[in-house]
Amino acid sequence: MFASSVDxxxxxxxPGEITTWVLPVVKALRQTLGNDRSQVRxxxxxxxxxxxxxxxxxxxxxxxxxxxxxSSEHFFPFLVKGKTQENWDWHKKGVVIFLGGDQxxxxxxxxxxxxxxxxxxxxxxxxxxxxxxxxxxxxxIISKVPSxxxxxxxxxxxxxxxxxxxxxxxxxxxxxxxxxxxxxxxAKLTQGVPLCLAIAQYIxxxxxxxxxxxxxxxxxxxxxxxxxxxxxxNPFLSRFGGVEAQLxxxxxxxxxxLLQTATGVSIELITQFPAYEFLAQCDLTITTxxxxxxxxxSLGIPMLVLxxxxxxxxxxxxxxIPGILANLPLLGSAFAKTINWLILKQGRLFAWPNIWAxxxxxxELVGELQAEDIARLVLEYLDxxxxxxxxxxxxxxxxxxxxxxxxxxxxxxxxLN
Numbered sequence: 230m231f232a233s234s235v236d237x238x239x240x241x242x243x244p245g246e247i248t249t250w251v252l253p254v255v256k257a258l259r260q261t262l263g264n265d266r267s268q269v270r271x272x273x274x275x276x277x278x279x280x281x282x283x284x285x286x287x288x289x290x291x292x293x294x295x296x297x298x299x300s301s302e303h304f305f306p307f308l309v310k311g312k313t314q315e316n317w318d319w320h321k322k323g324v325v326i327f328l329g330g331d332q333x334x335x336x337x338x339x340x341x342x343x344x345x346x347x348x349x350x351x352x353x354x355x356x357x358x359x360x361x362x363x364x365x366x367x368x369x370i371i372s373k374v375p376s377x378x379x380x381x382x383x384x385x386x387x388x389x390x391x392x393x394x395x396x397x398x399x400x401x402x403x404x405x406x407x408x409x410x411x412x413x414x415x416a417k418l419t420q421g422v423p424l425c426l427a428i429a430q431y432i433x434x435x436x437x438x439x440x441x442x443x444x445x446x447x448x449x450x451x452x453x454x455x456x457x458x459x460x461x462x463n464p465f466l467s468r469f470g471g472v473e474a475q476l477x478x479x480x481x482x483x484x485x486x487l488l489q490t491a492t493g494v495s496i497e498l499i500t501q502f503p504a505y506e507f508l509a510q511c512d513l514t515i516t517t518x519x520x521x522x523x524x525x526x527s528l529g530i531p532m533l534v535l536x537x538x539x540x541x542x543x544x545x546x547x548x549x550i551p552g553i554l555a556n557l558p559l560l561g562s563a564f565a566k567t568i569n570w571l572i573l574k575q576g577r578l579f580a581w582p583n584i585w586a587x588x589x590x591x592x593e594l595v596g597e598l599q600a601e602d603i604a605r606l607v608l609e610y611l612d613x614x615x616x617x618x619x620x621x622x623x624x625x626x627x628x629x630x631x632x633x634x635x636x637x638x639x640x641x642x643x644x645l646n
Contacts, residue, residue, distance in 0.1 A: 235645055236323035237262075240338065242278035242301065244413070244448060245520025246329030248503060249527075250349065252392040253634035254328060255294040255468060261638035262645075266296060272317065274338075275301040276330040282413060283447035285489045297441035304351065310488030311341050316548050326637070332356055349388065349637060354635075357381060361644060364637045385387050385637055386630035389527035405611050406440045407432065408530075409496065409506050410516035417517050420537050421464045422457035424486075427470030428515065428607065435608055441496040442511070443488070444504035451486055458488055467603045470600045509593055512617060513610055516605070518579045522591075526582030529625040531617045532591050533606065534580040537598040553572040582624055590623040 237258060241251050255271055262269045272626040273289045278301065286300035299307065303314040319342055327335040327348040330354045339346035345361045348354065354363045354370060364385040365371070371382050383621025401631075407429070429441045445454060449461040455476035460466045466473065486498040499507050505528060508514065514525055514532040525532050583589050594603065610617055 231268060231322070231645060233322060234320045235269055235380055236268060236320045236342075236344070237325060237326060237641065238338070239271065239273045239326045239328055239340070240276065240334050241329040242264065242276045242285075243271060243280045243290075243329060243520070244282055244288070244446070245280070245523070246278075247275075247288050247523055248421070248447075249389045249520065250328040251289065252292060252503070253388055254326070254349075254637055255292055256390075257638040258293045258641065261635065261642055262296075263266060270296045270320070272297040272299075274299045274304065274307060274313070276304045276334060277301045279332070280414075282446075284358035284448040288447055289479035300444065301590045302574070308541060310447050311367070322645065324641050326641060330359070335360060340351055347637065347644060348640055349633075362640050364633070364640060366633075383636065383640060384630075385633040385640075387527050387628050387643070388633045388637075390525055390628050390631045391634040405436060405438070405513075406442065406511045408511035408514040408609065409441060409443045411443065412517045412519070412527075413449050418449075418454070419459045419463055420469060421517055421535075422454070423463065423466045423469035424459060424535065424537065424598065424600055424603070425496065426472040426474050426488070426490060426494070428604045429496055430470070430472050430490060430492065431601055433606060435604075436611065439611075442499050442507055443495075444499045444502075444508060447502045451478075451500070454498070455488060472600075508605060512614075513607060515607070520581075522579075523581035525592070526530075526585070526624045528626045529612055529621050531610070531620040532580070533603065533610075534591055534593045535603070536579060536593060536595040538596055549636065580598065582627055586623070588625045590627065 239251060239254070241247055251273065261565055271294060273295055275285055281301060286298050287293060289298045291347055297317060301311050323342060323344040325335050325339040325342065325344045325346045327346070331346055335346045335348055336356045336359045347362045347364060348360050348362045350370065351366045352370070354365065354374060354432060356362065356410060357374055357402050360381065363382045364381050366387055368384050371379055374382060394548050409425040412418050425443065432439050445451065456462045460471070460473055460475035466500050473488055474490045475490040477489045479486060488496040488498060496561070501507070508525065508526060510531060514530055516525060516532050516534055518534060522532065522534055578589060578593065580591050580593055582591055583593065
């Protein structure tokens with residue numbers, strides 16, 4: 230395909246970007262440019278991210294399309310000195326592909342390696358004088374750029390919409406399925422897991438045939454997840470109904486592990502990653518704020534977004550200075566509480582689909598949330614499938630067009646040629 234070997238260097242950072250941006254792009258790159266590793270080599274270099282779990286590099290290495298991965302702790306030495314921890318070699322020809330982090334990194338690294346640069350941008354574009362091509366989520370970004378640079382911008386749509394095609398559920402099925410996404414980090418799991426258990430127990434009393442799942446984040450092991458259902462480890466359990474649960478491991482891999490309460494309520498723990506095919510079967514999901522709301526929205530999966538204020542320092546994923554202050558050792562918790570209190574008072578939208586639409590199309594429940602109130606709302610939606618369909622249709626409407634990953638791969642191919 231090419232006269233000489235080429236390198237594709239992907240810059241990324243957090244768990245959301247790795248799982249929902251990088252994954253579809255590397256698949257599309259291989260489909261477009263071929264699987265001959267002597268011709269096309271794909272490398273990933275991670276930059277630091279306040280939402281990182283430390284397992285992003287392992288997730289990236291699990292993608293068979295990828296040849297090399299460098300973790301985030303080695304990023305700044307590479308940025309400054311131009312050498313990776315393992316002293317990678319680089320082909321003369323290549324493209325730097327930005328899929329998360331700071332767009333300035335693409336400029337610096339592209340210039341150093343002598344590579345073209347392609348940036349995927351959701352909301353805005355920066356450094357347009359020096360970036361070669363921008364792949365943008367929506368056309369509204371174009372007007373923000375001076376006309377003489379607008380030729381660099383191409384609307385490709387939403388990368389997250391490329392992860393899976395959502396299957397339409399059979400609404401005639403009596404058994405309903407609820408998906409819980411309580412988070413992957415301690416601050417959110419502390420209140421998220423107790424809320425899920427209490428909500429499930431209330432719903433099962435009204436609808437005994439209801440099924441529940443938790444798609445377990447790849448950065449989280451089952452024992453750690455289950456520890457948040459243990460009152461000896463998680464005192465917040467008593468604040469959300471006091472429903473305890475134990476981890477039940479199946480004798481074989483033919484059945485999923487369970488979180489099971491003393492009354493027999495079971496939540497299936499889905500360890501397959503990505504778990505989109507399981508989420509696509511859900512009538513409704515109950516989730517925390519974060520990248521997961523963007524994933525669910527892009528897949529057209531109805532959701533309730535919970536922002537409980539019983540633990541006001543749980544949200545620490547803000548960009549810029551607020552994010553830095555909220556994650557400081559010792560003082561971070563105090564800063565997080567103050568920042569979150571100020572932000573919540575503004576009445577802003579937090580779920581990504583609502584931000585895209587600039588109005589609330591999925592409910593955001595903010596305050597001292599109680600499991601019984603949330604469960605009643607869930608039952609109201611289950612009893613009114615038309616409301617769920619309306620929400621699903623609106624989610625698909627605002628997510629943007631599909632096929633973004635293949636459009637990006639074609640633009641990368643153009644840059645190589």
